[in-house]
Amino acid sequence: MLDPVEKSDFYPVRAMTPVTLSIKIGNGQVGGTNVTFDGTPLGSGPITNLPIGTAGQDLKDKSVDCLTTVRRQNPSSGKTSVTYTLKGGVQDQDFTYNDATLSQIGDRVVYDVSFVFS
Numbered sequence: 001m002l003d004p005v006e007k008s009d010f011y012p013v014r015a016m017t018p019v020t021l022s023i024k025i026g027n028g029q030v031g032g033t034n035v036t037f038d039g040t041p042l043g044s045g046p047i048t049n050l051p052i053g054t055a056g057q058d059l060k061d062k063s064v065d066c067l068t069t070v071r072r073q074n075p076s077s078g079k080t081s082v083t084y085t086l087k088g089g090v091q092d093q094d095f096t097y098n099d100a101t102l103s104q105i106g107d108r109v110v111y112d113v114s115f116v117f118s
Helices: none
Strands: 005-011 019-025 030-037 040-045 050-052 063-071 082-087 093-097 108-117
Touching (some): 005 093, 019 063, 082 108
Parallel strands (some): 005 108
Antiparallel strands (some): 030 040, 030 063, 063 108, 082 093
């Protein structure tokens, strides 16, 4: 297993408005994600439109943490990428990271990504 890919980004949110998170693993690879919000487990596995926060909750200065494990299954390429899509903030935004290449089928890498709501 490769060293984890560690990333952090800011996502501007609207006052008292929840956001949703979707995660897509690219390059023909497979995997899943464990998501925690403000230290509390929120979801795991494939993540699609996962709600973060509730109506009336201020998300500013809180963070969502994603541990995405990607396993190589594509025989023609060891490249990996993970796209995190946040919606409901000031502007919908995709964050794509493609920082690891796996050499053999079955190899894994963890993307340890945090988003701070600003």
